[in-house]
Amino acid sequence: MDFRQAVAKKVSELTELDLESVNRLIEIPPQEDMGDFAFPCFALAKTMRKAPNMIASDLASSDKLQESWLSKVEAKGPYLNFFVDRGAFANEIISDVLSKGTTYGQSEEGSGKTVIVEFSSPNIAKPFHVGHAFTTILGHSLSRIYEKLGYKVVRMNHLGDYGTQFGKLITAYRLWGDESALEKDPITELLRIYVKFHEEEKNDPELTTSARENFKKLEDGCEEEVALWQKFRDMSLVVFEQLYKRMGVTFDNYNGESYYAKMADQVVSMLKEKNLLVESEGAQVVDLEEYGVPPCIILKSDGTTIYGTRDIAAILYRDEKYHFDKNIYVVGIPQALHFKQVFSTLKKAGYECADKCEHVGFGLVKFQNMKFSTRDGNIVLLEDLLNESVAKTYELIKANAETRNSDMSDEELREIAEKVGLGAVVYTYVKAGRERDIVFSWDTMLDFEGDTAPYLIYTYARTRSILRKAKEQGFTPAASGSDLLNKLSGDEEFACVKTIADLPDAIKKAAASNEPFMVSRAVAQIARSFNRFYNNCSILGGDDAELKTARLSLCEAVCDAIETGTYLLGISVVEQM
RNA sequence: GUCCACGUAGCUCAGCAGGAUAGAGCGACCGCCUCCUAAGCGGUAGGCCGGAGGUUCGAAUCCCCUCGUGGACGCCA
Structure with a gap:
């Protein structure tokens, strides 16, 4: 039996208030000696046209409160305080735990429902620092919590494996890459050449051009560039997976941005079909004024897609594949606006799944007043x-x-x-x-x-x-x-x-x-x-x-x-x- | 400038779909190991809940204003 429910039921019988509203009113007294559950009588004062104190003491004297599971019910000021029978309570709770063991607290509220948890999502070729731990730990925990409640959980690691930085890495690797160093400690080596690239780029504009070309080749599927990218990705993943294994963190897939990039065109044509794309300063955007947020950029002025486009593609893909009841993003608070734009765009395009998406933001991990920054080197792995x-x-x-x-x-x-x-x-x-x-x-x-x-x-x-x-x-x-x-x-x-x-x-x-x-x-x-x-x-x-x-x-x-x-x-x- | 968070004990934080004397932990100070693991336990000190107003029988909690801090504000993610 549920003692709180039992108390609520009792009060409901005594007052003719419905069970639900009684349940809302019941509270836990602030002090131990005030009992275990309390019913504040203020709400009854108007209808009964009596002082709350009076109501409480009248109720307390009712002989309907004689129950084996209640040791005492007393009025204290405007509150009706319930003292449960300790022995009965202990027996109830402890018996429940002993019979369930570590399945204690499990429920069926999520049975038949699917929740997608996107978390961790580190960038390929970048060190995994204490800031990334936040999303990883939160997402891992949330996944287990949902599972405990009977949900089917799909853990997704939306890897940062796409973008212009891979053009830079390819250029840098060809110039300064050290194969053996890469084998030994991939992230360190990739970071080293990445940093070097940025230093050299200042005095050598040709590097920028080369990087851009390499990214273009990568996008176009040129064999050598794709092979290098694949190598960086695989090697980074090996390092990440060691860390995940150590922490007991698992994923159902590592579909990163590159995976959804392929579907971005469909998003563009879908939005175009629905006449939602408008031109603005050379870019194609979806106006979101009715949602109170700035427009969502879909195509940059050079005609290429942007991460928002890929996020939309990912949601549509997930909706089709998993029919999720909830799709949560464990991503830092600074991206709150971005997600609002993405979800609003889907909503405007008429997709119901937009309402099932939720951004679960979290705070910054920082050093005193400084933000962690890979570039400045003030990070802790x-x-x-x-x-x-x-x-x-x-x-x-x-x-x-x-x-x-x-x-x-x-x-x-x-x-x-x-x-x-x-x-x-x-x-x-x-x-x-x-x-x-x-x-x-x-x-x-x-x-x-x-x-x-x-x-x-x-x-x-x-x-x-x-x-x-x-x-x-x-x-x-x-x-x-x-x-x-x-x-x-x-x-x-x-x-x-x-x-x-x-x-x-x-x-x-x-x-x-x-x-x-x-x-x-x-x-x-x-x-x-x-x-x-x-x-x-x-x-x-x-x-x-x-x-x-x-x-x-x-x-x-x-x-x-x-x-x-x-x-x-x-x-x-x-x-x- | 606009928008969004946050401001509670020296520090880190709970509490906020309004309710009884605002709670923990750390740190400080004082105690407790002939007794089941002292990574523990007890006690003391420490608060105009950022400030002003409003709604209410009642505000840390809701509304308005203000100050302070942080963040976000289109072609990075």
């Missing part, structure tokens, strides 16, 4: 950040292992360090609302205390450790549905159960708002409430064997909940650390 984090974690757990006389092998220590170290980095990207900027600092990235992934993982590991010890001593958790679970009614136990109960709703909200931090916040609350319990009550130490098994069930449920939540964020837990 994601790989370096991960390595630092893992290295620091390794030192910590190695020291811990020594003081605790643990028998973990060095290999095990490194495995744990990898998971915890990566988790720490991932968490810094999903701990706050996505539209917030992240000011990059080694100190915060490598801070493992407080609201961090290591804190969550640590809580999990410590709890697993208790469960292991209990097993050695012959104690096992009380089973789902056992009456013993009603014993979990102490203040700390109850508070912890409540945080676990909140997780499924947090997952739904995370999907609805495309905000993974709804999940990270919920998991952090579970960990915090459990640690409070852990510090106040001895789980294995007590004399009451029944209470002990009930508490072990709470441990088990906490582990399931943390593992569920961290998985959705793209963070792995470890059994000990």
Whole structure:
């Protein structure tokens, strides 16, 4: 049973307000001692022509509020406060988690629906820095969250593999390229010649011409140019895929811009047919005044297509192929206007799928006041950040292992360090609302205390450790549905159960708002409430064997909940650390 | 100039389809390991929720104005 629903139903019966509006009004009291659910009576004041305080106290005295699952209902000022029966509540929630394990929080709301998540989308031949991590981590997490809710998710990596810069790269490679360096470390080598190109270009206009010609050849499908481009693309992808594999990130396809470029002509003819193209300063654009946005450029004045055209082509392609119910773009906020233009253009052309597209923007990753810039060289590679984090974690757990006389092998220590170290980095990207900027600092990235992934993982590991010890001593958790679970009614136990109960709703909200931090916040609350319990009550130490098994069930449920939540964020837990 | 975000504790952030005494984490200070992992826990200090007005029984939350910061404003993506 759902306690909130039950309370709403009760209020609805007492007041003759419909269930839905009661549900909207019900809130969680700000203080623990005010109860678990509250119904504010202001809304009734007008119709009943009575003071809210009076209404609340009248309602509180109703004998219809005698229920086994309610321990107390009292009026406090204008509020009607409900206290659930702690034992019954704990039993309900913990039983649910124990029976579901890490499928806890799963739902069918997305069953039969397809959502496309476009994310990561790095540029070929460019280094993958901590800025790219934002879209990668967010998109990965959102994909898992949607899957949890039953959606079919298609992960798309819209690679930046098209454009004039490839003409430049081809020219540069032919002049200064080093084959062996390319084999060894492709991105570094490609970046080196790319930077050199820009330096030399200032004094040598012929380079510009050559680059333009090479891009033209590439577009026209000239064999040698295409082969080089393919080589740069393949080699870059190998590097990216190593990183993705390390982070557990997967994609259903890597159809980049070049893939959709082929379809751009169809977009042009479609828009032309519908008489939506108008000439403006030499370019062909779609006027979007009725949508309150500047025109969308479809053809540049030289007659070639632009990225907006390719984005439109991509949407039409995806609509046809996947019949998506949602098509989300995990791309930085600076591109908000661009997406508005693209979606509005489709809308104007009469495509319903335009309304199913959504830009999920996120803030900037920056150094104090500077923006990351490949050209200026003030970037931090994601790989370096991960390595630092893992290295620091390794030192910590190695020291811990020594003081605790643990028998973990060095290999095990490194495995744990990898998971915890990566988790720490991932968490810094999903701990706050996505539209917030992240000011990059080694100190915060490598801070493992407080609201961090290591804190969550640590809580999990410590709890697993208790469960292991209990097993050695012959104690096992009380089973789902056992009456013993009603014993979990102490203040700390109850508070912890409540945080676990909140997780499924947090997952739904995370999907609805495309905000993974709804999940990270919920998991952090579970960990915090459990640690409070852990510090106040001895789980294995007590004399009451029944209470002990009930508490072990709470441990088990906490582990399931943390593992569920961290998985959705793209963070792995470890059994000990 | 136009448009869009944001401005909450020293710092990083929650809270904002209006509601009870505005919450966390970090940092600071003070405590807690003969006891299940101290990457933990408790406590103290710290707020005219950028400013002014309006709507309302009630505003951090909604509206208007203002200041500040950041971003976007056609042939790059």
